[in-house]
Amino acid sequence: MANREFKSYTAEEVAKHNREGDVWVIIDSKVYDISRFADLHPGGTGVLLTESIAGRDATQAFYGLHRQEVLLRPQYARLQIGTITDEEPTIRLLAVEEPSRVPYAEPSWLAAGYYNPYYTDNHKKFQRAMRKFAMEVVYPDAMKCEENGKRISQEVVDKLCEMNIPAMRLGPGKHLKGRTLLGGVITPEEFDHFHELIVNFELSRFGTRGYVDALLAGEVIGLPPVLNYGSPELQAKVVPEVLSGKKFICLAISEAFAGSDVAGLQTVAVREGDEWVITGTKKWITNGVFADYFTVGCRSKDGYVVILVPRSDNVSTKAIKTAYSSTAGTAYVTFEKARVPVTNTLGKVGQGLQVILSNFNHERWMIVCTSLSAQRMVVEECLKWVNQRIVFGKPLSSQPVVRAKLANMIARVEAGQNWLESITHQMNNMTYEEQSDKLAGQIGLLKQFITRTGRETAEDATQIFGGRSITASGMGKLVENYHRTSPYDAILGGQEDVLGDLGVRQAIKKMPRNVKV
Ligand code: HEM
DSSP states (O other), rough: OOOOOOEOOOHHHHHEETTTTEEEEEETTEEETTTTTTGTTOOOSSSHSTTTTTTTTTHHHHHHHHOGGGGGSSHTTEEEEEEEEEOOOOOOOOOTOOOOOOOTTTTTTTTTTTTOOOOOOOHHHHHHHHHIIIIIIIIIHHHHHHOOOOOOHHHHHHHHHHHHHHTTTTTGGGGGTTBBBBGGTOTTTTTOOOHHHHHHHHOSSSSSSHHHHHHTTTHHHHHHHHHHHOOOHHHHHHHHHTTTTTTOOEEEOSSSSSSSGGGOOOOOEEETEEEEEEEEEEEETTTTOOOSSSEEEEETTTTEEEEEEEETTTEEEEEESSSSSSGGGGEEEEEEEEEEOOOOOOOTTTTHHHHTTTHHHHHHHHHHHHHHHHHHHHHHHHHHHHHHOTTEEEEGOHHHHHHHHHHHHHHHHHHHHHHHHHHHHHHHHHHHHHHHHHHHHHHHHHHHHHHHHHHHHHHHHHHHHHHGSSSSSSHHHHHHHHHHHHEEEEEEEEHHHHHHHHHHHHHHHHTTTOOOO
8 A cells, every 4th residue: 555644643632532433543653543444343343432442542452352464454554544643653564575573483594693504695585585476476365265265366376387486396407497487586507405495485384274285286296207207298298388387287196095005096097009098086186176187196907007197078076175275176086987198108007106106205395394384484473472462461471381382382393494404405415316215214204293293383372372273364363274284284295104104114224234232
């Protein structure tokens, strides 16, 4: 909104407007005329007419009951008629790309006065541009779609693709060659896994978990098998369509019959001449509702095979009602004798499991990034809330039991961040083969750690926000979203216990024979 010229009032002048039909209040040195709004106020008229509110400074009462963004909504911002003489606002809003000043709200490499071993000025420049883009372009759509459950808007998809963000989410590699990244802030040659980490973090800090998956998560996991195992002709057709946002793709592996045990798949591919004929069902398929391509894991008479299946009359998708927003497009997919040319085979017949498994480390690492970013956002929410919420006449932060919860929350998110950055540094320096050998177990253990700590933090945050954390709107809405959806991260991309076990099995496998206690 353009800056308006406001009249200046004294507190005494405001105090005269304290009755029905003529009510003003002061909130953080700004004067609001709420005479006509009072009847429409979602919290009721009566609360605004009480002696301690009408004509008074209602700052403390207001921030105990509303998120600060309420006053930024145009319909409420326009209720402001003036400011208080010689007073300045105490609440300063951040510029979109400005890091939060709340302790632990940002990873330490972004906090003023701290040092780090991994991120360069190039990463810092990239992070600022990415946050600006995320806040200006993605955030408004995230808020809207998380609530109405509709697909990410095509306008946002087009802008994401113009910035080559979907391409960057696949990590460094040949697919970035010749692309202008984030309007040219960095070059494809400079792009590394820390840049990719930044992209994931910046897209996941709005408290809109369904929308995090709506943001083309299907592409992040469904396109790599095409890029790594598809024929050059298939790649030449499909990769540009998907990375330009004209077509959508998803990964269709899990079934009602088989989840983490991918070897139990029952979808069947039968060879008939130059075609595969595919029959079966897939469940929990992220972005499946609006996908044009499905990267499908199948059984065949010669073993497992992965096939790229375009949407056709023989492929149908049905939305699954889940605990998070339907904006993610989670689908039940049915293949009824879907016919696909054999040239759509990804990798060798019989080696399908290898194709499926080859992308798991990257997917799990990506989930760790997005999950940790959301966990940090919850820590920030709680630190702000304990500071502003007054109970029994004192801020919530004066309660030792509340501070003990915060100590655990902070320790968890910092431990996770440090482990993640250490693994990301390894990814930057290892070949793909080295990563498969040395990092699969670690990433499994890290994901188990992050998703467990995430749920503990969700529980603690719920206790801190109390009743506000069980409503999907108002003060605790971000905590409510996180509490409801944090189990997703513990399931998607590999169930938590299975991943912990993978980490330990890998360690046992590498135990030297010549050691004893
Ligand atoms: C310009 C002034 C105000 C505006 C624009 C406003 C707006 C709103 C809105 C949009 C809500 C719905 C909940 C949300 O979205 O956060 C709400 C709820 C509420 N408001 Fe206000 N409000 C104002 C002033 C006040 C004041 C001064 C009080 C002081 C007592 C108050 C008390 C409440 C209460 C008790 C609720 C219900 C909260 C809940 O359900 O947890 N409001 N208000």
